[in-house]
Amino acid sequence: MSIPSSNHAYSPSMIEVFGMAIDSLRSNRLRTGLTMLGMIIGIGAVITVTSVGRGAQKSVEQQIESLGSNVLTVMAGASSRGGISQGTGSASTLTWEDAKVVAEQVTMADAVSAYLQKVNTQVVYDSKNTTTTIIGTDLNYSKVKNIYPQQGQFFTQDELDAALSVAVLGSKVRDQLFSQENAIGLDIRIQGKRYRVVGVMESKGAGGIQDQDDSVYIPLSTMSAELVGNNALSGIAITGFVLSTQATDQLDAAQFQVSNLLRLRHDIYPPQADDFNIINQVNLISTLGTIISLFTVMVTAIAGISLVVGGIGIANIMLVSVVERTREIGIRKALGATRSAILSQFLVEAVVVSAIGGGIGVVFGIGVSVGASLALSIPLVISADSIVAGLALSVGIGVLAGVIPAQSAAKLDPIVALRSE
Amino acid sequence: MIQMQRITKNYRLGELDVPVLKGIDLSIAPGEYVAIMGMSGSGKSTLMNIIGCLDRATSGNYTLNGVDLTTLDDDQLAYIRNQQIGFVFQQFNLLTRSTALENVMLPMVYGGLPLAQRRDRATEVLFKVGLGDRLLNRPSQLSGGQQQRVAIARALVNDPALILADEPTGALDQKTSQEVMGLLAELSQQGITIAIVTHEPDIAHQAQRIIYVQDGLVLNRSHNLVS
Ligand SMILES: Nc1ncnc2c1ncn2[C@@H]1O[C@H](COP(=O)(O)OP(=O)(O)O)[C@@H](O)[C@H]1O
Ligand SMILES: [Mg+2]
Numbered sequence: 001m002s003i004p005s006s007n008h009a010y011s012p013s014m015i016e017v018f019g020m021a022i023d024s025l026r027s028n029r030l031r032t033g034l035t036m037l038g039m040i041i042g043i044g045a046v047i048t049v050t051s052v053g054r055g056a057q058k059s060v061e062q063q064i065e066s067l068g069s070n071v072l073t074v075m076a077g078a079s080s081r082g083g084i085s086q087g088t089g090s091a092s093t094l095t096w097e098d099a100k101v102v103a104e105q106v107t108m109a110d111a112v113s114a115y116l117q118k119v120n121t122q123v124v125y126d127s128k129n130t131t132t133t134i135i136g137t138d139l140n141y142s143k144v145k146n147i148y149p150q151q152g153q154f155f156t157q158d159e160l161d162a163a164l165s166v167a168v169l170g171s172k173v174r175d176q177l178f179s180q181e182n183a184i185g186l187d188i189r190i191q192g193k194r195y196r197v198v199g200v201m202e203s204k205g206a207g208g209i210q211d212q213d214d215s216v217y218i219p220l221s222t223m224s225a226e227l228v229g230n231n232a233l234s235g236i237a238i239t240g241f242v243l244s245t246q247a248t249d250q251l252d253a254a255q256f257q258v259s260n261l262l263r264l265r266h267d268i269y270p271p272q273a274d275d276f277n278i279i280n281q282v283n284l285i286s287t288l289g290t291i292i293s294l295f296t297v298m299v300t301a302i303a304g305i306s307l308v309v310g311g312i313g314i315a316n317i318m319l320v321s322v323v324e325r326t327r328e329i330g331i332r333k334a335l336g337a338t339r340s341a342i343l344s345q346f347l348v349e350a351v352v353v354s355a356i357g358g359g360i361g362v363v364f365g366i367g368v369s370v371g372a373s374l375a376l377s378i379p380l381v382i383s384a385d386s387i388v389a390g391l392a393l394s395v396g397i398g399v400l401a402g403v404i405p406a407q408s409a410a411k412l413d414p415i416v417a418l419r420s421e
Numbered sequence: 422m423i424q425m426q427r428i429t430k431n432y433r434l435g436e437l438d439v440p441v442l443k444g445i446d447l448s449i450a451p452g453e454y455v456a457i458m459g460m461s462g463s464g465k466s467t468l469m470n471i472i473g474c475l476d477r478a479t480s481g482n483y484t485l486n487g488v489d490l491t492t493l494d495d496d497q498l499a500y501i502r503n504q505q506i507g508f509v510f511q512q513f514n515l516l517t518r519s520t521a522l523e524n525v526m527l528p529m530v531y532g533g534l535p536l537a538q539r540r541d542r543a544t545e546v547l548f549k550v551g552l553g554d555r556l557l558n559r560p561s562q563l564s565g566g567q568q569q570r571v572a573i574a575r576a577l578v579n580d581p582a583l584i585l586a587d588e589p590t591g592a593l594d595q596k597t598s599q600e601v602m603g604l605l606a607e608l609s610q611q612g613i614t615i616a617i618v619t620h621e622p623d624i625a626h627q628a629q630r631i632i633y634v635q636d637g638l639v640l641n642r643s644h645n646l647v648s
Contacts, residue, residue: 012530020530027518331514334475335575336503336531338496415476418514 012341014348021349028321032353035317038310039357039397040364043390045303047365048372050386053296055369055378060288062379069248070110071144072255073279074102074262075240092237093275096220098265099241105261108254110244113140116223117239123216124189125177132173133215134190136223144244147212152184152199155219159198163221167195171203172213190216193226240276251282307393311354315401318350322409329409330417343410350402351395358394362387422583422614423449423472428481430467430637441467443637445481449616451582454609456625457618459634465618466587468634472616473506473585474498486582503531507576509586513568515560521547521571522556528579546574550604566597573604584608586617590624602627 012020025032076094099114106112115137122131135141142154155166167188174183183197195218204212224236245254255278262276263269322329329342337345366382373380430442441464449455459465470476471483474490483490486505490498507528508514515524525543534542547556550570560568569589576584586605590598602624609615609629617628625631626646633640 012533016530023519023523327514328516331516332527332531333499334473334502334508334514335528336499336579338499338531340496341531413476415470418475418510 012344014344017341017344017348018352020345021352024345024349025353031317031321035314035353036357036360038313039354039394040361042303042307042310043358043361043394044364044368045306046300046393047362047382047386047390048368049299049303050296051365051369051380051382052372052376052378053292053299054381054383055373056376057289057292057296058381059378060292061285069281069285070245070251071146071281072243072245072251072258073240073281074243074258075277075279076238077274077276092239093266094238094240094262096233096236096238098262099238101265102241102243102258102261106243106254106257108245108250108257110246111140111143112241112243113138113144114220114238114241115141116220116227116236118223118227121190121216123173123177125183125186128177130173130176132170133211134223135215135217136220137217138220141217141242144242145212146244147201147204149199150202151182152197154199154217160219160221163219163225165193165195165222166198166218168199168201168217169197170201170211170213170215170217172211173216174200188216190218191226248282251280255280307397311397311401314350314354314398315405318346318402318405319408322346322405325409326412326417326420329412330414330420333412333414334418339410342412343406346406346409347399347402350406351398354394354398354401355391358391358398361394362390365390422451422453422486423447423616424482424484425472426482428468428471428478428483430464430471430476431479441637442471442478445634445637445639447632447639449614452609452612452614454605454615454629455617456628456631457616457634458620458622458625458631461620463634464637465634469585469587469616469618472583473508474502475508499531503528504579505582507573507579507581507584509569509572509576509584509589511588511591513560513565513572513592515568515571515575517560520557520559521552521563521574524560524571525574525578528575532579543574543578546578547571549577550574551600564597565593566600569593569597569601570604573601577608581613583614583616586615588618588620590619590621598624 074094076092096114099112103109103112115135117136118134120131121134122129123134138160139154139157142148148154149168150171152168154168155164158164159166167190169177169183169188177183177188178186183200186197187194188197189195195216201212201217220238221233224233243254243258245251258278259274263274266275268274329337332342332345366387369382370380372378425445425447428442428445428447429440431438431440433439445468447468457465457468467476471478472485474485478491481491485501488501490501493501502508515521516527519527522540522543525547526539529539529542544553544556547553550573552567552570552574555563555567555571558567560571563571569592573589576586584605589605590601593601605615605617606627615628617624619625628646630645
């Protein structure tokens with residue numbers, strides 16, 4: 001009789017072991033299902049959380065992007081001329097000339113648009129009314145804010161020069177005042193005064209400093225005439241101005257130039273406080289983005305913990321199943337199974353369970369993500385990396401969780417295993 | 422076929438070394454059919470397990486088919502169990518969740534036969550033990566006698582030189598015991614070496630020789646039943 005040297009003893013092929021693992025998993029569905037459940041929930045949670053987190057991040061980015069990531073908003077601040085603070089609103093610290101000079105001298109500025117703003121103002125059409133923000137501005141506003149009419153048009157230079165009573169409605173205002181009818185050409189009333197609707201703006205969604213959809217735009221001259229009885233622009237106080245640059249990375253330079261120019265014009269020297277505030281959209285985006293990604297990391301970590309718990313659950317069930325299957329292991333060994341054959345059988349079982357569980361978890365996670373993106377109306381962001389990571393993680397956990405039980409199964413003495421009951 | 426000299430086996434029970442086999446001398450010729458008898462606890466199962474390479478002797482020499490087993494490692498013993506030995510246990514020891522066919526195919530899985538060959542061979546052997554119509558039944562769907570016949574088919578399937586049966590009829594009634602013994606007799610006629618442990622004299626008398634084990638030793642009054 002010829003005996004092979006030990007390293008030539010026959011061990012079933014991987015395909016063989018795989019088949020055995022599948023048979024064994026199929027023959028104990030409850031155990032298999034319970035083992036998979038931890039994986040399904042763990043991986044599903046990781047995918048859902050990362051996808052919702054990224055979707056929220058993207059949604060914020062898109063909204064702020066749509067407001068213009070190359071826009072500075074300069075607003076009049078507290079006047080402290082002569083050391084006496086006059087407070088905002090009472091006397092604005094910014095004038096139309098400030099905006100004009102900024103437009104002329106700030107080289108980084110692509111377009112500048114001055115505006116006057118009045119919040120909480122009632123606008124009426126027929127029997128309907130709404131309270132909104134009135135923005136008096138010039139023709140550059142559209143360009144700077146990258147917001148264009150979807151119906152009709154923005155008011156014209158002639159209308160601005162003549163201080164005509166024309167209005168362009170934000171989409172939300174339009175929806176509130178008009179149901180089906182075309183608003184263009186109809187008259188609305190703002191504080192009792194008639195304005196003809198010449199345009200309706202496209203919707204940009206809420207975000208940034210103010211809801212652009214919940215605004216009514218009228219010529220700066222018209223608004224100035226209403227407020228101060230003077231329709232000539234020169235010399236009037238403004239709420240502020242907006243400024244756009246060609247590119248996002250020019251924004252900081254533009255902010256620097258605007259600050260210096262305004263300080264110079266307003267005779268402000270450090271350590272005196274500025275009498276204006278500059279709001280930088282890029283800073284807003286990155287602050288918000290940081291908060292959201294922090295949040296995402298945190299929730300992903302929690303989901304990761306649930307994955308570890310799932311892994312421990314698998315290890316636990318595998319370990320119990322080794323005890324429960326001691327007799328089976330004894331039988332297999334009596335029939336000629338080598339230590340490595342038993343080891344690979346148990347290991348492959350663990351990997352197959354967790355890989356299938358992980359796969360179902362991925363599908364489950366994608367399903368929940370789709371649902372969440374619909375429910376929260378955020379973009380659906382399912383990246384390949386989270387799927388690959390999810391699957392790799394589940395297989396990895398399967399190996400880790402399977403190794404110890406598999407080793408203790410393989411080590412069992414055949415005779416001890418056979419005697420167990 | 423089997424040569425044993427001064428085989429001893431001690432079990433450790435805590436601090437104590439309990440001797441179970443105390444120097445067994447035994448030889449079984451190729452093709453021989455022997456029955457091993459003795460009181461409960463005398464060491465018959467321990468001896469069978471050592472013969473079947475499921476367990477190792479504490480000391481002594483054991484040669485199976487000319488191979489000295491004392492020097493082999495675990496994987497080599499696994500190979501011998503797979504290729505040379507077929508086991509039949511009192512408690513059948515079938516995989517309860519697998520079908521008769523799958524159970525009989527199992528030794529060939531560890532013997533490295535391709536699937537198609539395994540299925541053909543297992544089917545053939547199950548037909549041979551009279552279970553051709555029960556291939557897909559699980560053990561729970563078979564009677565005790567049928568389960569033991571599946572176990573015999575499994576023991577046979579790799580064409581072993583030696584079949585070891587530890588009280589194979591212990592869990593069976595009179596009639597099914599006789600069916601199982603009939604199968605073993607057939608195998609013996611085909612030249613397979615058989616060792617069977619039993620308590621029942623009329624079972625033992627179907628073998629060619631009876632070996633008596635008492636208190637860890639083989640008695641000299643071995644009983645030759647063939648004239
Ligand atoms: N794993 C073990 N550990 C300790 N003692 C054992 C073990 N296996 C068997 N024994 C003891 O060895 C003796 C012989 O057992 P066994 O060979 O099963 O006897 P038999 O099969 O003849 O009834 C008994 O006293 C039994 O208690
Ligand atoms: Mg016994």
